Amino acid sequence: MSQIIDIFKEITSIPRCSGTHEPFINYMKNLCSKAGFLCLVDEHFNILVKKENSKAKLAFQSHYDIVCLSDNCVPVLVQDGDIISAQNSTLGSDNGIGCSYMIQLILDGVDAEYLFTSDEEIGLIGANNLNLELQAAYMLNLDSEEEGGICIGCAGGVDIFATNSNKKIIANDEDLDLYEISISKLQGGHSGVDIDKNIPNAIKLIAQTIKESNAKLLDINGGERINSIPVNVKAIIASKQTPIASHENMIIEKVEAKSEHLNIYDDKIVEFLYNFQNGVRSLNDELGVVQNSINLAIIKTGIDDIKIELSARSMANDELKALKDETIKMLEEHNFTVTTDGKYPAWKPDINEFTNKVLEIYKEVNPSASLEAIHAGLECAIFKDKYSSIKVASIGPSIEFPHSKKERVSIKSVENVFKVVKKIVEEIN
Numbered sequence: 001m002s003q004i005i006d007i008f009k010e011i012t013s014i015p016r017c018s019g020t021h022e023p024f025i026n027y028m029k030n031l032c033s034k035a036g037f038l039c040l041v042d043e044h045f046n047i048l049v050k051k052e053n054s055k056a057k058l059a060f061q062s063h064y065d066i067v068c069l070s071d072n073c074v075p076v077l078v079q080d081g082d083i084i085s086a087q088n089s090t091l092g093s094d095n096g097i098g099c100s101y102m103i104q105l106i107l108d109g110v111d112a113e114y115l116f117t118s119d120e121e122i123g124l125i126g127a128n129n130l131n132l133e134l135q136a137a138y139m140l141n142l143d144s145e146e147e148g149g150i151c152i153g154c155a156g157g158v159d160i161f162a163t164n165s166n167k168k169i170i171a172n173d174e175d176l177d178l179y180e181i182s183i184s185k186l187q188g189g190h191s192g193v194d195i196d197k198n199i200p201n202a203i204k205l206i207a208q209t210i211k212e213s214n215a216k217l218l219d220i221n222g223g224e225r226i227n228s229i230p231v232n233v234k235a236i237i238a239s240k241q242t243p244i245a246s247h248e249n250m251i252i253e254k255v256e257a258k259s260e261h262l263n264i265y266d267d268k269i270v271e272f273l274y275n276f277q278n279g280v281r282s283l284n285d286e287l288g289v290v291q292n293s294i295n296l297a298i299i300k301t302g303i304d305d306i307k308i309e310l311s312a313r314s315m316a317n318d319e320l321k322a323l324k325d326e327t328i329k330m331l332e333e334h335n336f337t338v339t340t341d342g343k344y345p346a347w348k349p350d351i352n353e354f355t356n357k358v359l360e361i362y363k364e365v366n367p368s369a370s371l372e373a374i375h376a377g378l379e380c381a382i383f384k385d386k387y388s389s390i391k392v393a394s395i396g397p398s399i400e401f402p403h404s405k406k407e408r409v410s411i412k413s414v415e416n417v418f419k420v421v422k423k424i425v426e427e428i429n
Contacts, residue, residue: 002415005084007100012075012092017068018122018225021045024064028116035106037114042131045118049102051111058429059113059136059390060105060421062098062143063120063127063379066090067403069188069224069231085408093409094402095120098142101421110425112136117379121227121403123159123342127379134387138354140424141380144396145193147413148366150358151394153287153349153373154381155192155313156320159226159342162331165305166266176216176238176262178255181206185249188224188231188404191295191311192376195229196280200247202233203296207273208246215239216264217306223298226309226342227377228403230297238262269306272334273299281323284315287349290375291315292323308336313375317346347381347392349373354391354428361423362395365416395420 014023028047032039040048047064050056066075067090075086085091102114113136118126120143144151183206189199202222210217215237222233236255237243243252276296284291291314298309312327314320328338355371362369380392397413400406 002411002418004097004100004104004414004418005411007103008096009077011096011099011103012077015072015074016064016066016092017071017073018065018119021118031103031106035109037106040132044126044129044131046126046130046132047116048132049106049114054111054113054135056112056136056429057138058425059115059134059139060102061115061117061139061141061379061383062095062102063117064095064099065119065121066092066094066096067121067225067228069405082411083408084411088405090403090405091407091409093399093407094145095143097397097409097414101142101418105425110429112425112429120379121225123226124344124377124379124382127382128344130386134390137391138428139380139383139390139392140358141378141392141394142396143378144374144394145399145402147398147417148369149372149395150355150362150369151374151378152351152355152371154347154378155315155375156317156346156381157311157313157342157344157377158320158324158340160310160312160324160327160338160340162308162336162338163305164266164269164334164336166335167263167304169261169263172238172260172262174240176240178257178259179237179239179243180234180253180255181209181237181243181250182234183247183250184232186231187406189229189401190376190403191227191229191297192313193374193402195293195295195375196290199229201278201296202230203273203299204278205246205250206233206235207270209243209250210235210237210270211274213239213241213243215243216262217270218262218264219301220306221300223309225403226297226311228297229295233299238264265306266335268334272331276330287315287373289315289373292319293375294323294327313377315346315373315375320346344377345381345385347378347384352391355393357428358393358395358424361427362420364423365419
């Protein structure tokens with residue numbers, strides 16, 4: 001088995017959920033000390049590894065955090081022939097494989113710049129706040145998820161946060177019954193690259209059941225990460241009629257206790273959830289990808305309010321703004337107060353001498369290799385903004401169902417892409 005897979009297994013044992021930094025930073029400091037490389041860390045936990053007097057033309061970049069569907073998860077790997085997955089969790093091949101490629105190159109003594117960014121999965125936080133200087137003319141991002149594809153453009157995105165604080169106590173004059181509704185074990189997936197795969201959204205499904213039973217909302221919590229299609233939701237409602245399940249995974253249980261008074265939330269919350277057009281908004285025929293999309297990702301009940309988190313994406317910055325503004329207006333019409341954060345620009349497809357050279361090299365290993373763009377946020381867009389002259393491309397192995405419990409990666413694909421990485425080092429660096 002390849003050394004890359006051995007490295008991947010080793011770093012998978014290191015806690016790397018978004019927001020967890022110290023264990024991996026300590027691992028890299030120790031590794032760099034032994035390999036004779038500098039290991040620089042900024043205040044946002046980004047890591048830059050390089051030789052003291054580096055003359056590198058090429059920078060490699062990966063994020064080291066992984067999506068965890070449960071707190072403090074450390075994936076337990078399962079190997080079945082060519083496929084590696086994890087037991088009841090995400091795998092972390094996004095972007096653990098990219099990190100493994102970079103670690104192998106460091107161990108091989110390759111003079112390059114190696115940028116490991118933090119907290120990509122919760123809003124590209126590390127990249128947006130990078131305080132480490134790159135000198136290389138070219139950057140190879142290793143966060144793509146389709147062997148043979150050389151990404152030269154990606155969607156921009158913005159996270160939208162909404163709060164509705166309209167809550168009141170009413171007399172249960174209609175003698176409404178209480179019900180607990182839960183839905184779980186849906187497929188889940190990445191809210192960018194998987195948004196066009198008709199994956200059920202747990203929040204939308206539970207909103208359908210609540211709305212169609214004319215129910216009052218008392219409590220609701222669900223969703224895992226802002227860039228994931230939600231898998232699990234639970235709600236408490238009061239209804240005159242027995243709710244009808246909107247999905248085979250939905251469980252509806254009547255609460256036997258009666259209440260003289262009900263502490264209910266604004267009906268406009270359910271109205272918004274029910275009417276909101278979730279998912280793909282438009283397609284880009286020229287690039288063969290989704291053009292605009294938005295994902296209803298998380299909903300949480302607080303002491304006196306309900307909070308909603310959404311993630312909007314577009315291949316064009318002006319269309320992203322229009323989608324954001326339209327969503328804010330609809331939320332405000334439903335009594336929400338709204339803020340936005342986590343914005344990152346679209347990366348307009350850019351064909352240049354670097355991308356052409358990467359394509360030429362890749363075709364030596366895989367004749368079907370091609371340039372493409374994806375409907376997901378890559379940190380490349382931010383680096384293009386920070387370093388206007390840098391030339392960027394992104395590659396990676398075939399990773400299926402990222403951000404879900406079905407996430408899996410092909411060992412053969414991992415090895416194939418590393419052949420390309422080594423050839424790029426030989427011919428460009």
